[in-house]
Amino acid sequence: MLxxxxxxxxxxxxxxxxxxQVLEITPGRVxxxxxxxxxxxxxxxxVKLTREANLAAAQAVCPEKLAELSNRxxxxxxxxxxxxxxxxxxxxxxxxxxxx
Amino acid sequence: MQFxxxxxxxxxxxxxxxxxxPAGLPGFEDEREFVALEQPHTHPxxxxxxxxxxxxxFITLPVQTIQPDYRLSISAEDLRLLDLxxxxxxxxxxxxxxxxxxxxxxxxxxxxxxxxxVVINLQNRRAxxxxxxxxxxxxxxxxxxxxEEENVCSSCGGGPARRF
Numbered sequence: 012m013l014x015x016x017x018x019x020x021x022x023x024x025x026x027x028x029x030x031x032q033v034l035e036i037t038p039g040r041v042x043x044x045x046x047x048x049x050x051x052x053x054x055x056x057x058v059k060l061t062r063e064a065n066l067a068a069a070q071a072v073c074p075e076k077l078a079e080l081s082n083r084x085x086x087x088x089x090x091x092x093x094x095x096x097x098x099x100x101x102x103x104x105x106x107x108x109x110x111x
Numbered sequence: 112m113q114f115x116x117x118x119x120x121x122x123x124x125x126x127x128x129x130x131x132x133p134a135g136l137p138g139f140e141d142e143r144e145f146v147a148l149e150q151p152h153t154h155p156x157x158x159x160x161x162x163x164x165x166x167x168x169f170i171t172l173p174v175q176t177i178q179p180d181y182r183l184s185i186s187a188e189d190l191r192l193l194d195l196x197x198x199x200x201x202x203x204x205x206x207x208x209x210x211x212x213x214x215x216x217x218x219x220x221x222x223x224x225x226x227x228x229v230v231i232n233l234q235n236r237r238a239x240x241x242x243x244x245x246x247x248x249x250x251x252x253x254x255x256x257x258x259e260e261e262n263v264c265s266s267c268g269g270g271p272a273r274r275f
Binding site: 085 | 227
């Protein structure tokens with residue numbers, strides 16, 4: 012990793028099309044300005060983490076594993092989870108997630 | 112309305128139960144409509160079923176069941192997407208439903224994404240996956256870590272599935 016010390020108002024260049032400026036430094040936080048061509052996506056790293064987490068979470072889960080998870084959550088149960096108002100819905104999804 | 116799903120068969124729901132994600136979710140930018148479903152035997156899990164892809168269904172948990180003192184710090188941009196006032200954080204359970212997406216991978220302990228909860232405005236069903244950058248919450252918060260079996264709650268079971 013390249014490590015560069017910069018002061019407020021200074022910048023670094025990445026290639027000849029991307030410029031990152033240090034706009035403001037406060038305790039615990041830096042404000043950066045990024046100038047880049049439109050086709051280069053600029054994201055906070057958390058967005059990438061969340062995208063990866065979503066893709067991993069979207070994998071199919073077997074019904075047995077789901078039932079086990081909900082059983083363990085219930086056993087560990089918080090008061091809040093147990094004092095919800097009664098179910099008010101009308102239909103019941105059928106099929107694959109039934110653990111029986 | 113009806114929709115054929117892979118995991119639940121055919122589900123029926125009212126138009127006003129549909130949650131609209133104007134920006135999709137990271138990794139699923141084209142998925143704009145979901146319904147939240149609950150089944151008695153998998154309580155407290157809430158399923159977020161896509162209304163576009165039959166097989167896409169996220170497993171989620173209300174954040175308070177994971178962390179009772181969970182605090183929101185939604186960005187002004189996301190509050191605008193939700194049609195909520197930008198000068199204060201909404202109240203979980205009253206103004207918004209707040210769900211953490213759970214990852215259940217084979218051979219690994221389940222984790223929940225507390226860094227980026229799905230926030231649903233209960234008034235108008237607009238929803239975003241809000242990334243709480245400064246919150247310090249993890250995108251892989253371990254579930255059930257160090258928890259022992261205790262106090263089985265008998266009142267959780269029974270009843271029909273719930274539609275939000």
